[in-house]
Amino acid sequence: MAGSKRPDTSNVLTGETKKKLDAVFQPIALTDDVIKRIMAVYQEQMRLANSTDEKVRKTSDHLMMNTFIRELLDGTEQGVYLGLDLGGTNFRVVVVKFTDGVADTKTKYYRLPDAVLSGLSAGVFDFIAESIEDCLKLEGLSDSKEKIPLGFTFSFPSIQISLKKSTLVTWTKTFKCPDGVGEDSVAMLEAAIERKCPGLPVDIVVVMSDTVSTLMAGNYLDKRCRIGLILGTGSNAAFVENIEEIEKWTGDYQDPKHVIVNVECGSTGDNGCLDFCRSKYEKELDQHSNHPGSFTFEKSVAGLYLGELARLVLVQLVQEGVLFGGKQVDLVERRWALTASHITAIESDEGQTTTRTKKVLEEFGLDSIATDKDVAIVREVCDFMSRRAAHTIAAAMAVLVNHVGRPEVTIAIDGSLYERHPKYHDSMMEIFEKYSPNTKVTLILAKDGSGQGGAFAAVSALKQNAKGIRCA
Ligand code: GLC
Numbered sequence: 001m002a003g004s005k006r007p008d009t010s011n012v013l014t015g016e017t018k019k020k021l022d023a024v025f026q027p028i029a030l031t032d033d034v035i036k037r038i039m040a041v042y043q044e045q046m047r048l049a050n051s052t053d054e055k056v057r058k059t060s061d062h063l064m065m066n067t068f069i070r071e072l073l074d075g076t077e078q079g080v081y082l083g084l085d086l087g088g089t090n091f092r093v094v095v096v097k098f099t100d101g102v103a104d105t106k107t108k109y110y111r112l113p114d115a116v117l118s119g120l121s122a123g124v125f126d127f128i129a130e131s132i133e134d135c136l137k138l139e140g141l142s143d144s145k146e147k148i149p150l151g152f153t154f155s156f157p158s159i160q161i162s163l164k165k166s167t168l169v170t171w172t173k174t175f176k177c178p179d180g181v182g183e184d185s186v187a188m189l190e191a192a193i194e195r196k197c198p199g200l201p202v203d204i205v206v207v208m209s210d211t212v213s214t215l216m217a218g219n220y221l222d223k224r225c226r227i228g229l230i231l232g233t234g235s236n237a238a239f240v241e242n243i244e245e246i247e248k249w250t251g252d253y254q255d256p257k258h259v260i261v262n263v264e265c266g267s268t269g270d271n272g273c274l275d276f277c278r279s280k281y282e283k284e285l286d287q288h289s290n291h292p293g294s295f296t297f298e299k300s301v302a303g304l305y306l307g308e309l310a311r312l313v314l315v316q317l318v319q320e321g322v323l324f325g326g327k328q329v330d331l332v333e334r335r336w337a338l339t340a341s342h343i344t345a346i347e348s349d350e351g352q353t354t355t356r357t358k359k360v361l362e363e364f365g366l367d368s369i370a371t372d373k374d375v376a377i378v379r380e381v382c383d384f385m386s387r388r389a390a391h392t393i394a395a396a397m398a399v400l401v402n403h404v405g406r407p408e409v410t411i412a413i414d415g416s417l418y419e420r421h422p423k424y425h426d427s428m429m430e431i432f433e434k435y436s437p438n439t440k441v442t443l444i445l446a447k448d449g450s451g452q453g454g455a456f457a458a459v460s461a462l463k464q465n466a467k468g469i470r471c472a
Helices: 015-028 032-049 054-058 114-118 121-138 185-196 210-221 280-287 296-301 303-319 340-347 355-363 372-404 416-420 424-435 449-467
Strands: 079-086 090-099 102-111 148-154 158-162 165-168 202-208 225-231 235-242 258-262 408-414 440-445
Touching: 015 303, 015 372, 032 054, 032 372, 032 424, 079 121, 079 210, 079 449, 090 121, 090 449, 102 121, 102 449, 114 121, 121 185, 148 185, 148 210, 148 449, 165 185, 185 202, 202 210, 202 449, 210 225, 210 235, 210 258, 210 408, 210 449, 225 372, 225 416, 225 449, 235 296, 235 372, 280 296, 280 303, 296 303, 296 372, 303 340, 303 372, 303 416, 340 355, 340 372, 340 416, 355 372, 372 408, 372 424, 408 416, 408 449, 416 424, 424 440
Parallel strands: 079 148, 148 202, 225 408, 408 440
Antiparallel strands: 079 090, 090 102, 158 165, 225 235, 235 258
């Protein structure tokens, strides 16, 4: 079986140190049994969230949200569309120009200031409105006579009410606005446009999660793509579901007989269903996170958390005297200081090479005290925790792959963690080979797909409106 390459620390670590590391890893290792239980739990949450009975649905911590999007691209698209992508610290405006189904895509990046992330939600939407205006100016589109159809990727748990109406359930990740919950994200954006740049030539025709837009972007690249996955700051997935399979479906049954479902599964485990495999590190991280007691699953797999999970293991090893001679180093004090970028750098050291790991340690002022053994231990911890996270998300995706039930399924993935981590892909594949044996699974990077796919979904929305397709 192909697998992700392990760091080679055999020249440095003695049997005794290995034993000490094993004592830390073994209690939180994802054995076959644990993986199978994660899969069973995930599947059960999907089943509950699908029920026609609202009381049953509420016992699930998946939303399994009907996105109202049924049309995928068919290669005949023409014209200009816009996509917006709000979800992480970078906000993107994407301009897609279609010629006979071929997309020419331009992306502009805008960084949301920290003050905006925790200020009133109007500040977030004002920032977006002004960024759209800026992008249209740069692209020479601000005087467009026709309103440009726009797909808004808004990546926070939301209740989808129609193609262009969805109400926010809660802010997540790095967003801590005190208001906005229960409000319609499209209405908030339209109000901001009216406030900040009235007359902007845009028409918001659809709002969706980044998982959905990533799926759209992936399906443009590869028609076997039926699943969109985000592995960035946060994590979540969407898939193409046959409408006959959706118990709670209330729309029509005309073609296309499928719809994209946003699983909204970062919160899996909030109801306790994953307690059997939550480590003490995950519990501690949660207590110090922006949104304690929520988004349990996401905190085990996504980029915002991976560094801190690894740091907490390192802290324990320092406290046990195994690492850095037990010295009270800076790293022990500084929560969140170790990030996914550091882990990615450390994991990029191959074989017995340690250059990048040493550079990270230097950043933390540890270069003068770190012995070769310490460097090797840091590598082992980052490797173990990365693999554990990758296996966890892949177990969930294996459930979706098996549910889709096709001989070949491509999963389109967007997000910096997947894009930059050198081993996530191979670690995830280890799980598919074992637990989705009847499907040839391919993972593709849909870089910036969450923005581009927003524009693609605008195409779908217009097509559906023209056909009178009813999704509820
Ligand atoms: C969080 C959001 C979800 C989004 C994911 C990835 O989990 O709740 O809607 O898809 O992050 O950005």
